[in-house]
Amino acid sequence: MMIKSLSQSLKRIAFIMGAAVVLAPSTAKAICNVDYVVQAGDNLFSIAEKHYGERDRWSMIYYRNQSELVGSSVVPGRTLFIPCPLNNPEPDATPLRKEEADLTLLTGNDFPPFTDRSLPGQGMVTELVNAALELSPSPVSYAVNWDDNWSGHLEKLNAKEFDMGFPWVKPDCESTPSNERCANFHFSDPLMVMPVMLFTRSDAQFEFNADADIAGKSICRPDAYFTHDLDREGRRWLTEEKITLVQPATPAQCFDFLDKGDVDAVSVNLFLGAATILELGLRDKVVPLERPLSEVGLHVVISKRHWRGTSHLYRVNAGLKALRESGRFEEIVSRHLEVFWSQIK
Numbered sequence: 001m002m003i004k005s006l007s008q009s010l011k012r013i014a015f016i017m018g019a020a021v022v023l024a025p026s027t028a029k030a031i032c033n034v035d036y037v038v039q040a041g042d043n044l045f046s047i048a049e050k051h052y053g054e055r056d057r058w059s060m061i062y063y064r065n066q067s068e069l070v071g072s073s074v075v076p077g078r079t080l081f082i083p084c085p086l087n088n089p090e091p092d093a094t095p096l097r098k099e100e101a102d103l104t105l106l107t108g109n110d111f112p113p114f115t116d117r118s119l120p121g122q123g124m125v126t127e128l129v130n131a132a133l134e135l136s137p138s139p140v141s142y143a144v145n146w147d148d149n150w151s152g153h154l155e156k157l158n159a160k161e162f163d164m165g166f167p168w169v170k171p172d173c174e175s176t177p178s179n180e181r182c183a184n185f186h187f188s189d190p191l192m193v194m195p196v197m198l199f200t201r202s203d204a205q206f207e208f209n210a211d212a213d214i215a216g217k218s219i220c221r222p223d224a225y226f227t228h229d230l231d232r233e234g235r236r237w238l239t240e241e242k243i244t245l246v247q248p249a250t251p252a253q254c255f256d257f258l259d260k261g262d263v264d265a266v267s268v269n270l271f272l273g274a275a276t277i278l279e280l281g282l283r284d285k286v287v288p289l290e291r292p293l294s295e296v297g298l299h300v301v302i303s304k305r306h307w308r309g310t311s312h313l314y315r316v317n318a319g320l321k322a323l324r325e326s327g328r329f330e331e332i333v334s335r336h337l338e339v340f341w342s343q344i345k
Helices: 044-052 055-064 124-135 150-158 180-184 251-260 270-279 309-326 328-344
Strands: 034-037 079-082 103-107 142-146 164-169 185-187 192-201 218-220 244-246 265-269 286-288 294-303
Touching: 034 044, 044 055, 044 079, 055 079, 055 192, 055 328, 103 124, 103 150, 124 142, 124 164, 124 192, 124 309, 124 328, 150 164, 150 180, 150 185, 150 294, 180 185, 185 309, 192 251, 192 270, 218 251, 251 265, 251 270, 251 286, 265 270, 270 286, 294 309, 309 328
Parallel strands: 103 142, 103 164, 218 244, 218 265
Antiparallel strands: 034 079, 164 294, 185 294, 192 265, 192 286, 192 294
């Protein structure tokens, strides 16, 4: 979970954020708040270019239409809704959030756009958790506590110093039940998913249309980041040594290796990759491939030793279901994407 602070560089991530927001000249002519029937040959990038005039805004369509997508791929013949920007975004009210509360949650800063006290609503995931708890059956008061030392969070949760923590990636617990997180924690339903991208040099002849295209490639992902998506059932890139995995300490080092030609691609989530590229001044040299490598969920976790674990998870999951059914999930995500776009303007 540890990543370097990106709050300054987030102001410059226009090229990939995919946020349709405050009406810039390109969005003033957007064809939006309309249905679109997917045609053969379409992908999220090309649909965003058709409706917003910018391919980089594909994540607006992605988050609004996940029930109609297969993973991150569009399906010809299915109907997608193309949302328009929202004006004057404001975080949801949190009347049940109190300092002295029945339920305590633990999170931390420097994980934008998901959690950061400097962001509206303290980040996208923080606001989703707030809204889910407000909509949960038999809601209780709750407190959100901040500890910027992410490495100590799971230990504190296992010691029950706090009830629940967020946002955490869930490993492949079916394949690796002995994993520390799998062995010690229950996971909520996904709060949201992150597209995990492949970033390559703009002058490279690198295509990713199928897993077979990755054979023999060198992929960089920072040390201590999850790798289960690289070795999942049917892929097994690591155990069968189909790729060379390079794992330096930081995302910046990965992109430096890519810039020097020492690796073929960098694989990190959409938001972290975009911010790091611009922080390092690689905007014209490095681009994301259109097809995400994988999708990884962010979850609320609770220790298996917690005596109220089942009831607390039910409360979160039921609230998340109500949040999605009400349409507020898409509204919250859209607001946060818009905030980032407005910052860089």
